[in-house]
Amino acid sequence: MRRTLAAPVAASLAASLVLAGCSAIPGSVTSVDEAEFTNELAIPPLAPSRMVDGTRVFSLVAQEGTTEFRPGVETRTWGYDGSYLGPTLRAERGERVAVEVTNNLDQPTSVHWHGMHLPAAMDGGPHQEFGPGDTWRPTWEIDQPAATLWYHPHPHGTTEEHVYRGLAGMFLLDDDASRAATLPDTYGVDDIPVVVQDKVLDQNGQLDLTDDGGEPGILGNVVMTNGTVGAYQDVTTERVRLRLLNGSTARTYQLGFEDRQMDLVATDGGLLEAPLRLDDIRLAPGERADVVVTMEPGETTRLHSAEPDLGSVAAPFAMGANDAFDVLELRAADELAPSPEPAWEESQHDRADEVREADATETRRFELDENSINGKKMDMGRIDEVAEVGSTEVWEVRSTVQIPHTFHVHDVQFRVLSIDGEPPPPELAGPKDTVYLESGRDYRLLMRFEDYTDPDMPYMYHCHMLKHEDGGMMGQFVVAEPGQEAGAPGGYGPDGHQGDH
Template identity: 40%
Template sequence: MPKLDRRSLLIGSGLLLSAACSRQFATPGSAAEPDRPLPIPTLLDARQQGQVIALSAQAGKTSFYPGRPSDTFGYNGSYLGPTLRVHRGDEVKVAATNRLSADTTVHWHGLLIPGELDGGPHQPIPPGTTWRPNLPIRQPAATLLYHSHAHGLTAEQVYSGLAGMLIVTDQEEQGLGLPSDYGVDDLPLLIQDRQFQDGRLMMPAGMMTAMQGRRGDTILVNGAPNPLAAVPNRLVRLRLVNGSNARIYDLSFSDGRGFHWIGTEGGLLERSVALRSLTLAPGQRAEILVDFADGRTVSLVTGPDANASMMGMMGNTGMMGGRSGAAGLTSMTVLRFAPRPMGNSGARTSAPDLLVPRVRPDPAKAVRRRRLVLNMGMGGMMGAGGGMALTINGKPFDMGRVDERVRLGDVEIWEVSGQMMKHPIHIHGVHFDVLRRDGGRPDLLDQGARDTILVKEPVELLIRFDQPASTAPFMYHCHVLEHEDNGMMGQFTVS
C-alpha cells in the first residue's frame, strides 16, 4: 500500500492553504457571481439507442468560470457524462472506449450484475481500447451512477470528471404517476464539491487529503457553480446523487419547507416519508418530491460536514494547516430553484403515500455473520514508519487476495464499523437492509434497499447474494475515494 509521509502532509496542507488564500473569484451565491442555468446532462435512453450505448472516457477543457479553462475528464464530453436510462428486463450493450493516457474503468455503481461486468478494478480498459459488456437489467427502478473505479486512480479520475447518472425504470414505477419529464419536473442533480484557484480547478494532494478525502470550497451541480434551476410551479422530482469524493451533505431547503423522500440507492421505498432534511454520503442517492406550487424562489442548502468538522478540530492542534478543512465547516448553497408556470395541468399535485412493495430477506435464514472494521492507523492516524494505514480488518487492499468467499444465494449478516470518522461503506453487486445500528433500531434514514451506508458505530447489514462473482470478485470499500485508493477496500467472490 502506498505510504504518505509527513513531508507530503505539509506540502498538501500548504497547497490547500495557498488555494484558499489566493482564490479571487466570487463564491457561489455572492453578488459578484451571477446565477447560471442548471445544466441538464444529455439523456441517452437505451431503447432509443437500439440497446447500444457508446461511452468515451476523454480529456478536455472545461470553463467552470468564464475565461478560466481547467483540465478535466469526461464521458462523451469534457466533464461528467450523459445520463443513461435503461429499462428493467432489457439487455444493454455498452461500448466504453478509453481515450485517456492511463487505464480507466466504468463501474456501474448500484447495478446488480455479475462480477465480470461490474467495471471494478478487475476490468481495466487500457488506453486506446474498448470494453464491451452486455448488461442484463433485472432490478427495480432506481437512481444509480457510473464512474471510474481504476485501481489506485479512482479518486483522481472521479474528481477530474469521470462520473454520470444511470437511471433504471420499469412499468411499476411508471404506473405511479410520478414526475417523469426528464430535465423539466424530473431533475438529475449530481452534487460535487471542488477546489478552485483563480477560477481553475485544482487537485488537492498530500497526507491530509488521503486522510479526510479531497474537499472543495465550491459546490457544483451537474458541473456548474451557482446554478439556478427553472422548475414548474408544481410537484417536482429531484434525483440527488452525491458525487463528491468525501463530503457528506446535510440537505434542506432555505425556507424550511418539507419534502417527501421516495427512493434510496436500491429503488423506491414502500411508503413516502415526510422530511425536512436528508443526509447524503459519497456514493449515496436519494429521490425526493418537492412542491413548488407557491411559486417562491428557494435554495437547496447543506449544513456543515461532520467529518470535516472532526478534521477541523484536529486543525486546532496544528495538524490541519489552518484553512484546508474550512470548506466543510460552513453551511453552503447547493442550488436555487425558480418556479414558473409550465404546462401539464394533469400532473400529480401531491406525493403518493404508497409506492412499491418489496420482499426483504429473512434474518432467520442468515447462514453466517462477518465483521468488517474500517481502520485508520494503529490506535491513531499514523502507521509504521510515519505513513498512514488505511485498511479493513487491518489489511490493506491486495488485488491478488480474496478476503471473503460467499455462496451464491446465501443470506448473511455483515457487521461493519469505522474508526476515527464516519465512513460510507459500499458493497458491490448487492442490496442490503440495515438491521441494527449501534445495537439498537436503525435510524429513520437507514430504511429501504441500500448499497452504501454511513458507519462509525457498528451497523448490522442483512445481505442476500444473488449475483455470481467467481471469475472476477466484487469489491467492498469506503466510498471516501481517497480511502479506497489507499487501502480501505476488500474483495469477495460469490459462487
C-alpha cells in the same frame, strides 16, 4: 480503554491547526465560496441507445476536454461524450443492456456501475481496466427495482483522480412500480438529476488535486451541480423530483431547504415503502436520495447543505462538519402545472426481492481503521471473503477511528438492520449500497447474493472516500457455488502481480 489518535489522524489534525493558526480553533478550514446563482443548470442528456438482437446498446467515450467553471476560464477536465460528466443512461427492469465504452484518455480506466446487480466480470472494478484506444463492452440483464444509480471509473489506485476530473454519470432504472407511480417523471423538466460535487481550482482555474494530508481527502471551496457553479433551475410544475447524488470524492453534504420540508421517496437502491417527510438528509460520497419538493407560483428557494453531522470526528472544522452553503436555486414560474402527491403501489417483484434477516446463515465482521479493513490493505491477488450464491448474510461494520468513512458493497443492495442495536433512522430504512459510518458505532447490514457465480472474479467492498479507497481501504469477495473455493482473481497471483497484464 481510552483510544488515542493514530498517527495519520494526529498528523492531519496538526496540519489543520497549522493552517488555521495556533491562537484558536477556527469555525472551518474547508469552507465553501458563496456563489451567485446566475447560471442555468446543465442537464446531462439522456444517452441514445439502439436495439441489437434484443439488447439495448449504449455507447460512451471517455475523453479529455475543457469546461468553463468560471467565466472566461477554460479548465481541463474529463468526461464521457463531452468535456465533463456524462449522459444519463436509462433502462427498464427485464431488459438486457450492453455499454460500449471507448477509452480516449492517455491512461487506463474502468467504468463501474455503482449500485448495479450484475456479473462480476461486468462490474467495472479494478479487474476490468482497459487501456488507451481500447473499447470495453459489458452486457447484463437488468433485474432489480427502479432506482437512481450512477457510473464512474474504478481503476486501481487512481479512482479519486478520474472521478475528480469529471468522469461520472447517472444510470436510471425503471420498473412496473415506478412507471405507475404518481411521481414527477419528465426528465429534465420536473425530474431533475442533481450531481453535487466540490473542487479546488488553482490560480489559473485548473483542477487542483494536491493531497495536503488532510482527512478525509480533498474538500473543495467551489461547489457545483451538474458541473454548473451557481446553478438555477426553472420550475414549471407544482412539484419537482430531485435525484440527488453526492458525486464528491470526500465531502459529505446535509441537503435540504431552509424554508420547507421535502418528501424522501427513494434511497440508493429504490423506492421507500411510502414518502417520508424530512427537513434534510445526509449524503456521503456515493450515496443517493430522490426527494420531491413542492413549490408555489413565483417563488424562489434554494437547495442548501447545512452543517453535516459527521458523528464523532477528531477535527470537525477540518473535515467539513462546520460548512454550510447553498447548492442549487429553484425558480418557480408564475403559473405551475398541477402535480399530484407522490404515491406508488408495490411492484410485482417485491415479494421475490424481499430479504429477511431470519434467512441469514452467515455473519461477517468488518472493522475500518485509518487505512485498512480488518487490518488488511487491498491486494488484487487476494480473495478476502467467499459468499455462497443464494445465501443471505449479515455484515457487521464498524469504523474504529475518528475520521469520516463510508462502506460500499458492489453487486447488492443491503438493508441497515440496526445501528448500535437500535433501529436505523427512517431515512436509512430503504435499500442502500453505500452508508456513512459514524465512528465507534456498529452497523448491521442485511444482504443476499444472487444469480451470478464466479470463483475467479471478485466484487469489491470499500470505503467510498476515494482517497481512502485508492490508499487500500478495499477488500474483495467472490460469489461461488456451495463448496466451491475461490481462485486467483483476474490472473493475479498470491503476490498481487498479474501474470500477463
